[in-house]
Amino acid sequence: MSATPAADGPVTAIVHAGGEHVLPLLERVEDLLREVAGGHGPVLAGHAGSTISAGGKRLRPLLVILAAGRDAGEGLVRAATAVELVHSATLVHDDVLDLAPRRRGRPTVFATAGREAATQTGDLLFAQAFTLLAANGDPEQVRALSDAGSALARGELLQRADAWDAAIALERYLQRCDLKTARLFQAACELGALEGGGGVGGAASLRDFGRRIGLAFQILDDVLDVAGPADRTGKHRGTDLLDGTVTLPFILARERDPELAALDPRAVRDPSTAEQVCDRIAATGALDEARAQALEHVAAAKAVVPAHLPERQRSALLMVADGVVARYS
Amino acid sequence: MSATPAADGPVTAIVHAGGEHVLPLLERVEDLLREVAGGHGPVLAGHAGSTISAGGKRLRPLLVILAAGRDAGEGLVRAATAVELVHSATLVHDDVLDLAPRRRGRPTVFATAGREAATQTGDLLFAQAFTLLAANGDPEQVRALSDAGSALARGELLQRADAWDAAIALERYLQRCDLKTARLFQAACELGALEGGGGVGGAASLRDFGRRIGLAFQILDDVLDVAGPADRTGKHRGTDLLDGTVTLPFILARERDPELAALDPRAVRDPSTAEQVCDRIAATGALDEARAQALEHVAAAKAVVPAHLPERQRSALLMVADGVVARYS
Numbered sequence: 001m002s003a004t005p006a007a008d009g010p011v012t013a014i015v016h017a018g019g020e021h022v023l024p025l026l027e028r029v030e031d032l033l034r035e036v037a038g039g040h041g042p043v044l045a046g047h048a049g050s051t052i053s054a055g056g057k058r059l060r061p062l063l064v065i066l067a068a069g070r071d072a073g074e075g076l077v078r079a080a081t082a083v084e085l086v087h088s089a090t091l092v093h094d095d096v097l098d099l100a101p102r103r104r105g106r107p108t109v110f111a112t113a114g115r116e117a118a119t120q121t122g123d124l125l126f127a128q129a130f131t132l133l134a135a136n137g138d139p140e141q142v143r144a145l146s147d148a149g150s151a152l153a154r155g156e157l158l159q160r161a162d163a164w165d166a167a168i169a170l171e172r173y174l175q176r177c178d179l180k181t182a183r184l185f186q187a188a189c190e191l192g193a194l195e196g197g198g199g200v201g202g203a204a205s206l207r208d209f210g211r212r213i214g215l216a217f218q219i220l221d222d223v224l225d226v227a228g229p230a231d232r233t234g235k236h237r238g239t240d241l242l243d244g245t246v247t248l249p250f251i252l253a254r255e256r257d258p259e260l261a262a263l264d265p266r267a268v269r270d271p272s273t274a275e276q277v278c279d280r281i282a283a284t285g286a287l288d289e290a291r292a293q294a295l296e297h298v299a300a301a302k303a304v305v306p307a308h309l310p311e312r313q314r315s316a317l318l319m320v321a322d323g324v325v326a327r328y329s
Numbered sequence: 330m331s332a333t334p335a336a337d338g339p340v341t342a343i344v345h346a347g348g349e350h351v352l353p354l355l356e357r358v359e360d361l362l363r364e365v366a367g368g369h370g371p372v373l374a375g376h377a378g379s380t381i382s383a384g385g386k387r388l389r390p391l392l393v394i395l396a397a398g399r400d401a402g403e404g405l406v407r408a409a410t411a412v413e414l415v416h417s418a419t420l421v422h423d424d425v426l427d428l429a430p431r432r433r434g435r436p437t438v439f440a441t442a443g444r445e446a447a448t449q450t451g452d453l454l455f456a457q458a459f460t461l462l463a464a465n466g467d468p469e470q471v472r473a474l475s476d477a478g479s480a481l482a483r484g485e486l487l488q489r490a491d492a493w494d495a496a497i498a499l500e501r502y503l504q505r506c507d508l509k510t511a512r513l514f515q516a517a518c519e520l521g522a523l524e525g526g527g528g529v530g531g532a533a534s535l536r537d538f539g540r541r542i543g544l545a546f547q548i549l550d551d552v553l554d555v556a557g558p559a560d561r562t563g564k565h566r567g568t569d570l571l572d573g574t575v576t577l578p579f580i581l582a583r584e585r586d587p588e589l590a591a592l593d594p595r596a597v598r599d600p601s602t603a604e605q606v607c608d609r610i611a612a613t614g615a616l617d618e619a620r621a622q623a624l625e626h627v628a629a630a631k632a633v634v635p636a637h638l639p640e641r642q643r644s645a646l647l648m649v650a651d652g653v654v655a656r657y658s
Contacts, residue, residue, distance in 0.1 A: 093452060097445045116426045119448065120486040123422060123455070127478030130459050134471035142463035142471050149456030157449040 011057060014066075014323060018316035021071035022062070025080070029061045032081040036128050052088055056104060059320075060087055060188045066320060067192025067206045069313040075136045079191040082145060085129035087184060090152050092122035097156075098243070133191075141191050148187035155180025163244035164265050170251055174215070181221075182214030205306045209317065212301035217324045219294040222247035226278045227287050238274025241265060248293065252286035260284070294325050340386060343395075343652060347645035350400035351391075354409070358390045361410040365457050381417055385433060388649075389416055389517045395649060396521025396535045398642040404465045408520040411474060414458035416513060419481050421451035426485075427572065462520075470520050477516035484509025492573035493594050499580055503544070510550075511543030534635045538646065541630035546653045548623040551576035555607045556616050567603025570594060577622065581615035589613070623654050 015022045037052045061080035068076050094100070095108040096118045102108060109118040126149065133141055158176050162168050189210030193203035226249045228237045240247050244265055254261040260280060268274050281287065301321045305314055344351045366381045390409035397405050423429070424437040425447045431437060438447040455478065462470055487505050491497050518539030522532035555578045557566045569576050573594055583590040589609060597603050610616065630650045634643055 090452075093448055097448060116489045117486060119422055119426055120482045120489070122452075123419075124479055124482035124486070126452070126455060127475050127482060130471055130475035131479060134468045134475060137468040139463045139466040139468065139471070142459055142468070146456050146459035146463060150453055150460060153449045153453035153456060157446060157453070160445045160449070 011059075011062070011323075014062065014316055014319045017312060017319055018066050019070075019312045022065055022316075025065050025071060025077060026058060026061060028077045029058065029065075029080045029084065032077055032132075033084060036081070036085065036125075036132070052084075058084065060084055060184060063185060063188040063210060063320065064192040064195075066313065066316050067189040067198075067210070068196025069192075069198065069310060070196055072196045076192070076195045078132045078136055079141060079195050080188075082129040082133040083184065083188045083191060085125045085132070086145060086149055086152070089122040089125035089129070090156075092118055092125065094156070096122070097160075136195065138194060141194055144187045144190045144194075148184045151179040151183035155183075159245060162246065164246075166246055166250070166254065166261075166263065166265050168246045168251065170248075173246070173248055173251055177215050177218040178211070181218035182211045185214030185217065186211040202306065205304050208304045209301045209321070212297045212304070213321050213324050216294040216297035216301065216321075219248055219290055219297070220325050220327070223249055223287055223290045223294070226250075226281050228278075236271045236274065237278045238268070238271065241268045241274045241277055242271070248290045249281050249286045252289050253281040253284040256284040256286060291325070298322065298325055340388075340391070340652075343391065343645050343648045346641060346648055347395050348399075348641045351394055351645075354394050354400060354406060355387060355390060357406045358387065358394075358409045358413065361406055361461075362413060365410070365414065365454075365461070381413075387413065389413055389513060392514060392517040392539060392649065393521040393524075395642065395645050396518040396527075396539070397525025398521075398527065398639060399525055401524045401526065405521070405524045407461045407465055408470060408524050409517075411458040411462040412513065412517045412520060414454045414461070415474060415478055415481070418451045418454035418458070419485075421447055421454065423485070425451070426489075465524065467523060470523055473516045473519045473523075477513045480508040480512035484512075488574060491575065493575075495575055495579070495583065495590075495592065495594050497575045497580065499577075502575070502577055502580055506544050506547040507540070510547035511540045514543030514546065515539040531635065534633050537633045538630045538650070541626045541633070542650050542653050545623040545626035545630065545650075548577055548619055548626070549654050549656070552578055552616055552619045552623070555579075555610050557607075565600045565603065566607045567597070567600065570597045570603045570606055571600070577619045578610050578615045581618050582610040582613040585613040585615060586610075620654070627651065627654055 015026065033052045060083045064080035064083055065076060091103065092109050095103055095110045096115045099110065100108050101111045109121050113121070129145065129149075130142065133145055155176050155178070158172070159180060162172065162176070186207050187210070189206040190203050193206040196202075198206065222240065225235070225240045225247070226237060236242075241250070246265060250260070254263075257280065260277070263277065268277055298321045302318050305317050305321075307314075309317075344355065362381045389412045393409035393412055394405060420432065421438050424432055424439045425444045428439065429437050430440045438450050442450070458474065458478075459471065462474055484505050484507070487501075488509060491501065491505070515536050516539070518535040519532050522535040525531075527535065551569065554564070554569045554576070555566060570579070575594060579589070583592075586609065589606070592606065597606055627650050631647050634646050634650075636643075638646070
């Protein structure tokens with residue numbers, strides 16, 4: 001039970017707000033995730049199991065369930081699980097590319113099994129997502145998730161193409177956020193709406209909702225990387241800078257501080273220099289402006305939640321939107 | 330036009346045998362592959378385009394088309410393209426894991442763009458396959474292709490788990506062949522049969538056909554790696570040995586030659602040693618036995634081609650089966 005989102009305070013409140021069906025559905029998602037990880041022989045079970053059981057907030061499955069607005073049964077569980085599998089596949093591949101030893105406090109698949117096994121594990125989780133989703137018998141759902149999968153890969157490609165380029169345009173940064181984060185949130189909401197029987201109209205509004213909170217989520221992620229506190233995020237401040245990833249706080253701070261504008265990101269080579277740059281970014285007020293931009297996306301997301309939704313569903317979705325920018329990690 | 334399979338002698342004969350609709354459909358597959366590669370901005374177009382335009386024999390799309398038995402229109406083109414995209418995605422990831430500089434005589438995505446871009450390019454091609462296939466509106470097709478995608482990843486995982494283990498059992502080797510090669514051939518035939526309107530009964534026979542020729546294909550691949558000639562296969566002999574991949578010729582030869590049975594694959598460190606081991610394997614007669622096993626799978630494949638199929642379709646499928654073991658690379 002410790003891996004279920006219920007252990008987390010704000011998520012518990014959302015789960016409660018969403019209705020009595022939400023927690024049992026999330027638990028069935030956990031069961032199905034475990035089943036998928038364990039169903040391909042011992043080699044995979046070790047790798048995929050460790051990724052999947054490491055948990056995380058299960059925010060995307062929660063969105064699928066809340067967007068459905070009701071207990072739509074096994075199809076909804078499959079959709080929520082499929083979204084989390086695509087997310088997990090991406091994390092596994094990212095950890096290979098980042099040579100990351102740990103994630104969520106546990107060793108990564110890359111660290112325990114090597115880059116080869118980790119690459120294949122990611123591929124497998126990705127393929128499994130579509131096997132699960134195909135069972136729902138709705139080509140629109142497959143299209144939504146595969147589009148998101150394409151977007152994730154394109155977003156990562158762009159991010160790596162943009163690496164170390166301090167002069168990256170704001171539009172380009174937002175495009176990356178959209179591709180690498182927002183589209184999967186969008187797909188989560190669309191899948192939930194489709195499986196919940198909301199029809200194409202309901203799905204369109206909730207798609208928008210998902211995309212907006214995804215943008216807010218990514219922007220806040222980038223703010224937290226600069227702002228810390230490190231003991232809450234579990235990472236040093238400035239890891240993006242050290243990876244050469246230029247994000248909104250730095251983009252905004254460069255407009256305000258000529259010394260930052262002149263900084264070559266390649267010169268930031270160690271954590272203590274990175275923390276100094278983070279302090280300097282914070283001193284410009286760029287973090288407040290970035291947070292304000294995230295909040296604008298949250299407000300826009302809340303504005304598109306259809307008024308005709310059942311009250312519990314509506315309020316749970318609004319809480320998710322607020323929660324995206326209230327989180328610490 | 331040079332990238333179309335028509336340039337290849339035996340394939341030309343099969344394309345001709347299959348009927349007048351086959352070549353135009355293969356050309357539409359080429360167009361759609363190019364469209365997918367070009368449709369995601371310049372960053373991707375370079376990577377994916379080079380992978381896709383490098384061509385290859387397009388054997389899997391050909392199987393999809395032949396299994397359909399008729400010009401089933403755009404859905405068939407999408408299915409054939411989706412199968413080739415999954416195949417291409419796997420090749421791109423394999424090249425990253427093998428640090429391979431060239432494939433089919435061209436630089437790999439890994440070599441030109443690095444492991445990060447290549448990993449993401451593979452992910453993108455994989456996701457795109459499902460976007461295309463979803464448009465066919467048939468969940469069975471998505472299930473068939475995602476199952477094959479899972480199998481590919483599991484097969485590669487097993488292969489890497491088994492690396493350098495000379496005492497690997499024959500059953501385990503065959504399981505790997507099935508997962509990493511035969512299942513995608515199976516999916517190709519199933520997709521074609523489904524899209525061609527052959528129904529579940531027709532699809533079941535053709536699935537079997539595909540799986541059997543896939544096994545034969547992989548076994549022959551492994552024979553060619555030992556047998557050469559290198560000027561036809563485009564590779565040194567013994568690359569599998571150098572990678573630590575123990576295949577059928579070595580498994581059979583170890584039963585016949587005590588010195589080979591005592592050989593630690595890790596001792597094979599350079600191409601000239603590998604070629605010597607290849608000669609020694611050949612001297613045991615293991616290559617003939619391995620070829621005979623491949624031919625048994627071909628015969629079994631031919632036996633399951635339904636008698637009621639139109640004569641042209643039947644004879645083209647039989648030619649594909651024979652072609653799988655007649656090829657040089």
